[in-house]
Amino acid sequence: MKSWVCNTLTGESGLSLETRARPACGADQVRVRNHAAALNFPDTLITRGLYQLALEPPFVPGSEFAGTITEVGDNVAEFRVGQRVLALTGYAAFSEEVLVTPPGQQLHRIPDGMPFTDAAGLTLTYGTAIHALTQRGRLKRDETLLVLGSAGGCGSAAVQIGAAMGARVIAAASTDAKCRTAREMGATDTINYGTEDLRTQLLRLTDGAGADVIFDPVGGSLFDQAKRCAAWNGRYLVVGFAAGDIPQLGINYTILKSISVTGVAYGMSAIKDPATNITNINQLFDWYTDGRIRPLIGSIYPLEALPDACAALWERRATGKTVITFAS
Numbered sequence: 001m002k003s004w005v006c007n008t009l010t011g012e013s014g015l016s017l018e019t020r021a022r023p024a025c026g027a028d029q030v031r032v033r034n035h036a037a038a039l040n041f042p043d044t045l046i047t048r049g050l051y052q053l054a055l056e057p058p059f060v061p062g063s064e065f066a067g068t069i070t071e072v073g074d075n076v077a078e079f080r081v082g083q084r085v086l087a088l089t090g091y092a093a094f095s096e097e098v099l100v101t102p103p104g105q106q107l108h109r110i111p112d113g114m115p116f117t118d119a120a121g122l123t124l125t126y127g128t129a130i131h132a133l134t135q136r137g138r139l140k141r142d143e144t145l146l147v148l149g150s151a152g153g154c155g156s157a158a159v160q161i162g163a164a165m166g167a168r169v170i171a172a173a174s175t176d177a178k179c180r181t182a183r184e185m186g187a188t189d190t191i192n193y194g195t196e197d198l199r200t201q202l203l204r205l206t207d208g209a210g211a212d213v214i215f216d217p218v219g220g221s222l223f224d225q226a227k228r229c230a231a232w233n234g235r236y237l238v239v240g241f242a243a244g245d246i247p248q249l250g251i252n253y254t255i256l257k258s259i260s261v262t263g264v265a266y267g268m269s270a271i272k273d274p275a276t277n278i279t280n281i282n283q284l285f286d287w288y289t290d291g292r293i294r295p296l297i298g299s300i301y302p303l304e305a306l307p308d309a310c311a312a313l314w315e316r317r318a319t320g321k322t323v324i325t326f327a328s
Contacts, residue, residue, distance in 0.1 A: 003060045003095035004306050009049035011314060012307035014057070022097060029099045030079050030107060031071035035116035037093040038064050039306075039322040040124050040153060041242055044314045046091070053090060062093025062324075066110065066119035076102070084110050088123040090267065094306060096326055103274055108281050111289055121153065121295040121321035122284060128239060128266040129157040129215070130280045133165060135269070136262050137213045137235045141166035146202060146211035146229055149218040149242060150187065151178035153321045156296040158215045159185040164292045167213075170205055172198060172226075181319060185296060198225040210234060210257075223247035227259075234259045242316075296320030303327070 001022055008014035025031045043061050045051035055061075066086040072079055079085070079102070088106040092098050100107050110119045133139040145162040149155040150171035162169040163186035171182030172191040179190035191201045202211060210231035216223065219241035227249065230236055236259060249261060270277035287293045298320030301309040305324075312318045 001096040002303065004062070004303075005058050006047045006055075006061050007058050009047065009057060011044065011048045012310040014047060015061075015307055015310070017304065017306075020095075023099060025071045025073055025099060026101070027073040027075040029073045029101050030069055030076055032065070032067040032085060032087060032098050032100055033070045034065050034093070034096055034098055034326050035067045036065065036120035036326065037062050037324045038121040038124065038153075039309050039313055039324060040064070041240070041313060044310055047310070055091060060092045060095050062095070063090050064088045064120060064123045065093040065098060066116040067098070067326075070097070078102075079107065079109075084112075084114075084116075084119075086110050086119040086123055088127070088267070088270075094303075094324065096303075104271060106270060106277070108278075111285055114285075114288060117297060117300065117323050117325065118288070118295050120323055121297060122288075123281070124266070125153040125157040125321065126161065126284050126293065126295070127270065127277070127280060128154055128264060129161045130284060131266050131269055131277070132215060132237045132239055132264040133158065133161055133213065134280065135276065136264050137215070137237050139165055139167055139213050142168065143212040144168045144170060144206055144209070144231070145213045145215065146170050146172060146226070147182075147187070147215045148172050148193075148222060148226060149216075150182040150185075150190070151296075151319050152217065152242065153296070154217045154239060155215070156182070156185050156320055157293070158217075159187050160293040161287075162215075163187070164287050170202065170211065172202075178319065181296070193222065193225070198222070199228045202229040206231070213237065215239060218242050219247055220245040221247070223249075227253065230257055230259045232257050236261045237264050238262065239264045297323055299323070300325055
C-alpha cells in the first residue's frame with residue numbers, strides 16, 4: 001500500500017511516498033480503506049517536530065480520514081465490514097489503508113448521504129468547535145460570538161456551529177475575500193482585521209458591549225487585540241496558535257472584565273469523556289443532515305500532491321479545509 005512517510009522533521013521536504021507492506025489487523029483493531037483524508041495545521045507542525053504530539057521519524061502523518069471498513073478484529077463488536085466511517089487517529093491517515101484501534105482512536109459511522117470528502121474534514125475541526133463552544137465556552141442562544149481566523153478549517157466550523165446554536169456570530173478574518181466566505185458560512189457580521197482595528201469594529205457592532213465568547217485558533221499578535229474585545233463575564237477560548245507565536249497574558253487582566261481564559265484540548269477531552277464526544281458527533285451529524293453545517297473545502301489534492309498541499313497550508317495560502325483523495 002502507498003503511504004506518505006515523514007523521514008526527517010523538515011516539513012513537506014521530509015516526506016516521501018513509499019510502498020509499504022500491509023500490517024496485520026489486530027484483534028482490537030479495524031482496517032479501513034482510505035477514500036479521503038483531511039490536512040490540518042497540526043499535521044504541518046508534527047512533521048516539523050513542533051507539535052505537542054512528538055513522533056520520531058519515520059512515521060506516517062495525517063490525523064483524520066474517511067473510508068470503508070474492510071476488516072474487523074475478533075474483539076470488535078460494534079463495527080462490521082462494509083460500513084462507511086470517519087476516524088480521528090492523530091497520525092497514520094496519509095496511507096491507502098489505516099488500522100484504527102477504537103475507542104482510543106475515534107471511529108464513527110457516517111450518514112449515508114455524506115460524501116467521504118466532507119466526512120474526512122469533520123472530526124477534528126468540527127469536533128473541536130462544538131466542544132469549545134458547548135462544554136468549554138457555554139455559548140448560549142442570542143449571545144455574541146467572535147470567531148478569529150474565521151475562513152480557516154477550525155474557524156469556519158465555529159462560525160457554522162455558533163449560528164446553529166442560535167448565537168450572533170461576528171467573524172474576523174485577514175482579507176475581504178475571507179470575510180465574504182465567513183458570511184456564506186452563516187456569520188451575521190464580519191471584520192477584516194487586516195485593514196481594520198479589531199476592537200474598534202467589534203465594539204461598534206456590539207454597541208460597546210463586546211463579545212460574550214471569543215474563539216481563537218490564531219494566537220500571536222492578534223490575541224492582544226482580541227482580549228480587549230471581551231464582554232463583561234466574557235469567555236476567551238484558546239484553541240490554537242496558527243500564527244506561530246504563543247501570546248502571554250497578565251493574569252490581572254482577567255479581573256478587569258471578570259473574564260475567563262479557557263483552554264480547548266479536544267483530542268484528550270474525547271478520550272477522557274467519550275460519552276460527551278459521541279453526543280457531540282451525533283449532533284454534528286444531525287446538523288449536517290439538516291443542512292446547517294457543511295465543511296468548507298477549499299482545496300482537494302490527489303495523494304501524490306500531498307507536499308504541495310502541506311506547503312500551501314503552512315504558508316497560509318489555504319482557505320477552509322484541505323482534503324487529500326485516494327484512488328478507488
